[in-house]
Amino acid sequence: MVGCDSRFDTFQPNEVFSLALAKTRSTSTDLASQDASRVVEELYGTPDEPLWPDLPAAKKAVSDERNLFRSSGPVSSEKDGTHLGLFREHCVTCHALEGSGAGPASAFQNPYPRDFRHGVFKWKSTKRGHKPTRRDIRELLVRGIPGTAMPSFALLEPEDLDALVDYVVFLSARGEVERRVTAAAIDELDYGETSPVAELMLSSQSGTEGGQVVQDVVGRVHTDWAEAEEHEVVVPYFPELSGEQLAASVTRGKAFFHGKVANCAGCHGPAGDGSLPTLDYDDWTKEYTTRIGLTPDDRAAMKPFRDAGALRPRTIAPRTLGDGVFHGGGDSASLYRRITQGIAGTPMPAVEVVSESNGKGLTDGQIWDLVRYVQQLSTSH
Ligand code: HEC
Numbered sequence: 001m002v003g004c005d006s007r008f009d010t011f012q013p014n015e016v017f018s019l020a021l022a023k024t025r026s027t028s029t030d031l032a033s034q035d036a037s038r039v040v041e042e043l044y045g046t047p048d049e050p051l052w053p054d055l056p057a058a059k060k061a062v063s064d065e066r067n068l069f070r071s072s073g074p075v076s077s078e079k080d081g082t083h084l085g086l087f088r089e090h091c092v093t094c095h096a097l098e099g100s101g102a103g104p105a106s107a108f109q110n111p112y113p114r115d116f117r118h119g120v121f122k123w124k125s126t127k128r129g130h131k132p133t134r135r136d137i138r139e140l141l142v143r144g145i146p147g148t149a150m151p152s153f154a155l156l157e158p159e160d161l162d163a164l165v166d167y168v169v170f171l172s173a174r175g176e177v178e179r180r181v182t183a184a185a186i187d188e189l190d191y192g193e194t195s196p197v198a199e200l201m202l203s204s205q206s207g208t209e210g211g212q213v214v215q216d217v218v219g220r221v222h223t224d225w226a227e228a229e230e231h232e233v234v235v236p237y238f239p240e241l242s243g244e245q246l247a248a249s250v251t252r253g254k255a256f257f258h259g260k261v262a263n264c265a266g267c268h269g270p271a272g273d274g275s276l277p278t279l280d281y282d283d284w285t286k287e288y289t290t291r292i293g294l295t296p297d298d299r300a301a302m303k304p305f306r307d308a309g310a311l312r313p314r315t316i317a318p319r320t321l322g323d324g325v326f327h328g329g330g331d332s333a334s335l336y337r338r339i340t341q342g343i344a345g346t347p348m349p350a351v352e353v354v355s356e357s358n359g360k361g362l363t364d365g366q367i368w369d370l371v372r373y374v375q376q377l378s379t380s381h
C-alpha cells in the first residue's frame with residue numbers, strides 16, 4: 001500500500017515559522033499559512049512527486065530535474081539499478097521529510113540536524129550571506145561533518161550524491177519560498193484575520209498582484225542559488241612557513257586571538273578551550289525564542305512551538321579549539337573563510353579584512369598568523 005501513509009503524502013507546513021510570525025506581527029497567520037502551503041504545493045509538488053517551478057531562474061539553480069525524481073519518493077530501485085528514494089533512505093531520520101531538521105533521530109543530537117528551510121548553511125566556500133555552491137554541498141556529503149551526527153556518504157555512487165545535492169537545493173528553496181511567501185502575505189498582501197480581496201490572494205499563477213509577489217519570491221530565492229558561485233570567498237596565497245618563521249607567526253597569531261580586533265578569546269576562552277559559559281543560541285533557535293521576545297527556558301512560552309514541532313532550545317557553545325576536530329575543515333583555506341566570514345546562522349562573527357592595519361580589521365598576513373595559531377592549538381595536546 002505504497003503512498004497511503006499520510007505522513008508522506010504532503011510536506012508538513014512550517015507551523016513553527018507561522019507561529020513566530022503571528023507573534024511578531026500580532027495577527028493570525030492561519031489563512032496566510034494555508035494559502036502559502038497550497039501555492040507552494042502547486043509550485044513544488046509533494047514528497048512523492050516533486051516539481052521544479054517553471055521559471056528561468058529556477059532552471060539555473062538545479063543541475064538535472066531527474067535528480068529530484070531519484071531523490072524523492074519511497075526507497076526502491078529501477079530495473080537498470082538506479083536507486084530511487086535516496087533522501088528517505090539516507091537523510092530523513094535526521095533531516096525529516098520537509099528538511100526541517102526535526103526528524104525522529106534529531107532530539108538527542110547536538111548540534112541539531114540542519115533545518116534547510118531557512119536557506120542558511122554553515123560550512124561553505126561563499127560569503128556569509130550567500131548560498132553554498134553545489135560543490136560545497138557535494139563535498140560536505142562526502143566528508144560528513146566531523147564532530148557532529150552528520151555522517152559521511154562517501155560510499156554512495158557519484159550519481160546518487162549529485163541527485164542528493166539537487167534535492168537539498170530543492171528542499172531548501174521550497175522551504176524558504178514557503179517562509180517568505182507566508183511573510184509577504186501578511187506584510188504586503190493584507191492577509192490577517194480575514195482573507196484579502198481576490199487580486200491580493202497568494203497565487204501560483206501570474207496576472208494578479210498576489211501572483212506577482214509569489215513569482216518575485218521564487219525568482220529571488222532561486223537566483224540566490226543559481227548565483228552562489230559568484231560569491232565565493234577569494235582566498236589569498238597561503239605561505240607555508242617552518243622553524244623560527246612559523247613560531248614567530250604563531251606568536252603574533254596568539255596576540256590577535258586575544259586582541260581587541262578579533263577577540264576570539266572572548267568566546268573561545270583564553271586557551272581556545274571553549275571554557276567560557278555561553279547563553280547564546282543559533283539563528284534557527286532564536287527564531288522561536290529570543291528574537292520574538294520569548295525566554296528559551298520558559299516552558300509555557302515554548303509549549304505552542306514545541307507542539308508545532310520545534311526542537312527544545314539549546315545554547316550554542318563556542319568550540320573547543322584544542323580538540324583538533326573541525327566541522328568545516330581545518331585546512332588554511334577553510335579557516336580563512338571561517339575567520340573572514342564568521343559562521344552563518346551562529347554567533348561567530350566575521351573579522352573585517354583590511355589592506356593596512358587600522359585597528360578595525362586584520363590584514364591577510366595577520367589572518368594567516370591567526371590561522372597558524374588556531375592550527376597549532378588544535379595539534380598541541
Ligand atoms: C544521523 C543524522 C544525520 C543524517 C542521517 C544526515 N544528516 Fe545532514 N546534518 C546532521 C547534523 C547534526 C547537521 C548539523 C551540523 C552542524 O550544524 O554543524 C547536518 C547538516 C547538514 C547540512 C548542512 C551543512 C551546512 O553547511 O550547514 C546538509 C546540507 C546536510 N546535513 C545534508 C544531509 C543529507 C543530504 C543527508 C542524507 C544523504 C544527511 N544530511 C544525513 C545530521 C544528519
Ligand code: HEC
Nearest residue numbers: 262263264267317318319326327328329343346347348349
Ligand atoms: C561571539 C562569539 C565568538 C567569537 C568572538 C569567535 N567565535 Fe569562533 N565560534 C563561535 C561559535 C558559537 C562556534 C561554533 C559554531 C558551530 O559549530 O555552529 C565557533 C566555531 C569556531 C571554529 C570551528 C570551525 C569548524 O570548522 O569547526 C573556529 C576555528 C573558530 N570558531 C575560530 C574563531 C576565531 C579564530 C575567532 C577570532 C577571530 C573566533 N572564532 C571568534 C563563537 C565565536
